Amino acid sequence: MKYWNTLLHGGDYNPGQWLDSPEILEEDLRLMKQAGCNAMTLAIFDWERLEPEEGRYEFDWLETIIENLYRQGISTVLATPSGARPGWMAQKYPEVLRVNPDGRRILFSQRHNHCYTSPVYREKVQAMNRALAQRFGRHPAVILWHLSNEYGGECHCPLCQAAFREWLKKKYGTLEALNHAYWNSFWSHSYSDWEQISSPMEGIGEHSHHTLVLDWKRFVTDQTVDFMRAEAAALRQYSPDVPITTNMMGFYDGLNYGKFRDVCDVISWDNYPHWHNGEEGEAASVAMAHDLMRSLKPDRPFLMMESSPSATNWEPVAKLRRPGMHMLSSLQAVAHGSDSVQYFQWRKCRGGFEKFHGAVVGHDGTGSTRVFRDVQQVGERLGRLSQLCGARFPARAALLCDMENRWILDQIKGLINSQPEKGFLGDLKAMYRPFFRNGVNVDVVDMEADLTPYQLVAAPMLYLLRAGIAGKLRRFVEEGGVLVGTYWSGVADENDLCFLGGAPGQGLDEVFGLRAEEIDALYPQDSNQVQLLPGKGLPGMKESYQARELCELVNLTTAQPLAVYGQDFYQGRPALTVNRFGKGRAYYICSRNSQDFLDDFLGALIRELGLRAIDTELPAQVTVNVRENRETSRPYYFVQNFGGSPAQVKLPQGFADLESGAPCPGVLELEPYSLRILTKAE
Ligand code: GLA
Numbered sequence: 182m183k184y185w186n187t188l189l190h191g192g193d194y195n196p197g198q199w200l201d202s203p204e205i206l207e208e209d210l211r212l213m214k215q216a217g218c219n220a221m222t223l224a225i226f227d228w229e230r231l232e233p234e235e236g237r238y239e240f241d242w243l244e245t246i247i248e249n250l251y252r253q254g255i256s257t258v259l260a261t262p263s264g265a266r267p268g269w270m271a272q273k274y275p276e277v278l279r280v281n282p283d284g285r286r287i288l289f290s291q292r293h294n295h296c297y298t299s300p301v302y303r304e305k306v307q308a309m310n311r312a313l314a315q316r317f318g319r320h321p322a323v324i325l326w327h328l329s330n331e332y333g334g335e336c337h338c339p340l341c342q343a344a345f346r347e348w349l350k351k352k353y354g355t356l357e358a359l360n361h362a363y364w365n366s367f368w369s370h371s372y373s374d375w376e377q378i379s380s381p382m383e384g385i386g387e388h389s390h391h392t393l394v395l396d397w398k399r400f401v402t403d404q405t406v407d408f409m410r411a412e413a414a415a416l417r418q419y420s421p422d423v424p425i426t427t428n429m430m431g432f433y434d435g436l437n438y439g440k441f442r443d444v445c446d447v448i449s450w451d452n453y454p455h456w457h458n459g460e461e462g463e464a465a466s467v468a469m470a471h472d473l474m475r476s477l478k479p480d481r482p483f484l485m486m487e488s489s490p491s492a493t494n495w496e497p498v499a500k501l502r503r504p505g506m507h508m509l510s511s512l513q514a515v516a517h518g519s520d521s522v523q524y525f526q527w528r529k530c531r532g533g534f535e536k537f538h539g540a541v542v543g544h545d546g547t548g549s550t551r552v553f554r555d556v557q558q559v560g561e562r563l564g565r566l567s568q569l570c571g572a573r574f575p576a577r578a579a580l581l582c583d584m585e586n587r588w589i590l591d592q593i594k595g596l597i598n599s600q601p602e603k604g605f606l607g608d609l610k611a612m613y614r615p616f617f618r619n620g621v622n623v624d625v626v627d628m629e630a631d632l633t634p635y636q637l638v639a640a641p642m643l644y645l646l647r648a649g650i651a652g653k654l655r656r657f658v659e660e661g662g663v664l665v666g667t668y669w670s671g672v673a674d675e676n677d678l679c680f681l682g683g684a685p686g687q688g689l690d691e692v693f694g695l696r697a698e699e700i701d702a703l704y705p706q707d708s709n710q711v712q713l714l715p716g717k718g719l720p721g722m723k724e725s726y727q728a729r730e731l732c733e734l735v736n737l738t739t740a741q742p743l744a745v746y747g748q749d750f751y752q753g754r755p756a757l758t759v760n761r762f763g764k765g766r767a768y769y770i771c772s773r774n775s776q777d778f779l780d781d782f783l784g785a786l787i788r789e790l791g792l793r794a795i796d797t798e799l800p801a802q803v804t805v806n807v808r809e810n811r812e813t814s815r816p817y818y819f820v821q822n823f824g825g826s827p828a829q830v831k832l833p834q835g836f837a838d839l840e841s842g843a844p845c846p847g848v849l850e851l852e853p854y855s856l857r858i859l860t861k862a863e
């Protein structure tokens with residue numbers, strides 16, 4: 182497989198809109214050079230131009246664009262057009278159109294809404310991909326295949342129902358096994374024929390059975406991966422050396438992206454932050470999304486495939502980026518392991534849904550706007566930083582985030598999801614915050630991950646246990662790791678059957694040295710206290726913190742209490758515990774606590790284990806990540822200020838500014854919304 186050797190800068194280029202305006206296409210080339218672009222993504226939504234009539238391919242126009250770009254030193258990321266089908270196909274083959282959960286088939290409309298099972302759609306997509314690969318698959322300009330666009334959603338058509346039943350047959354073998362896993366004897370819900378099973382169809386069918394929903398989501402993922410494999414296979418035949426990606430969507434929960442790791446050579450994703458809306462929270466959330474995406478394939482850099490250089494039209498508030506923010510947001514991706522800064526899109530549409538979406542070139546058509554200059558500055562800076570291409574992202578801490586666990590927890594309404602962002606993702610973000618505040622490189626991994634590179638693993642609400650995760654965590658602690666778990670851990674197996682004999686199951690009770698007995702859900706206006714026992718708090722912890730929403734009551738076996746609840750009938754019972762196990766330690770946080778608890782508690786562990794990228798206290802809104810040159814191991818420290826005011830960072834000796842080469846003073850001055858890249862002085 183051939184990979185690029187420079188940081189990529191560019192974005193979605195949709196010249197199909199402008200084919201009747203050659204002067205605009207000409208000007209695009211000039212402006213792309215001016216903006217320091219070196220990679221453009223082509224043909225994402227061009228099916229109607231690539232195949233105007235069934236079986237008649239027209240690729241000459243695309244070849245001209247690819248060639249023109251290439252002559253200017255701009256490579257092509259070539260998309261397959263399966264994200265949006267042409268009208269003739271929808272009309273002639275209605276089976277390609279998705280059926281909604283209410284059982285109704287959609288009309289020709291929108292995009293990203295085809296049936297992933299339909300043999301006709303697969304056949305059309307494969308024929309198109311084969312033709313594209315035959316024509317362009319060995320072209321030196323083409324550096325990457327971009328499969329489809331933002332795979333997602335689900336289809337409930339008869340073809341998908343039949344495929345789902347086949348999937349279930351393969352998984353369970355017999356109806357008895359399925360009925361047992363679904364605990365169907367309750368409510369007289371046992372299936373006596375496979376035909377009785379349907380997908381979770383809101384309004385008309387079973388849609389609140391947790392295991393059915395879980396299996397359906399697994400099936401949708403498998404079917405989408407299978408569709409992507411079919412797309413990839415058609416390309417591979419004629420284009421064996423060009424790597425493959427698809428653009429993912431960060432925290433999107435419709436698919437388990439972990440299952441895509443093998444079909445993608447490169448991970449890429451589309452990043453649309455809500456900047457300037459509770460700044461630090463947003464910066465940390467974007468940081469975590471980058472980490473989640475990168476961790477899908479930790480051995481290779483990822484690509485930020487889309488971002489807006491300006492406002493994003495579909496957000497409720499299309500805020501403009503404040504000066505400095507575009508550079509910071511772009512380089513934040515690089516700080517987290519991206520080898521690219523790509524935009525959606527190059528030139529603003531003249532009409533239609535996305536005509537006001539930020540683009541590099543606006544309706545004025547010039548290179549003299551604030552947005553264009555921002556983009557140009559990013560292009561110039563990336564151009565000087567090519568040594569960063571391919572650099573590693575070394576992490577010694579990990580957060581556990583498994584989509585199957587999230588799928589189940591998000592269905593358990595009463596206890597977990599009483600308020601938005603209070604479910605699994607809310608807990609994960611809260612746990613991530615101390616790592617962000619302390620400038621720690623952290624991977625966000627699923628249950629398939631190898632945990633041996635880490636010293637600290639934090640696993641909020643590890644409710645569902647699968648893929649040998651309990652054994653892996655046990656070994657991790659035995660061998661000296663520090664594990665942080667919480668309430669609602671080890672409750673059920675991979676079919677969501679609760680462990681008999683208590684939680685946490687599968688031996689995690691020994692690792693944590695306790696058994697959970699009950700969990701109390703608090704009304705929003707209620708709270709409890711977590712009171713540290715004298716001398717038991719970690720360095721820097723306060724005497725007391727607030728507990729809200731969930732308080733689990735546990736019985737200790739070998740664990741030691743570090744804190745207890747302050748009131749109610751469980752006053753004095755453990756609220757925070759530690760258990761020495763093998764050479765390591767396992768902490769258990771019994772209640773959902775205020776952010777300052779997580780900041781202080783995890784902050785103490787971070788300092789104790791020496792996990793900070795730079796050994797210093799960071800001011801609010803400032804964080805640090807480090808990447809490492811793959812060949813030379815030279816470190817690159819990205820010091821990022823997401824605050825709207827200047828910040829100072831105290832630096833130990835021995836740092837130099839990577840870009841100027843100048844040694845750093847003891848205090849590094851950071852402009853509002855800015856980023857400096859440091860290295861070790863020679
Ligand atoms: C998504 C899509 C793009 C575009 C952008 C707009 O990420 O992939 O085609 O619609 O959103 O933000």
Ligand code: ZN
Nearest residue numbers: 296336338341
């Ligand atoms: Zn379907």
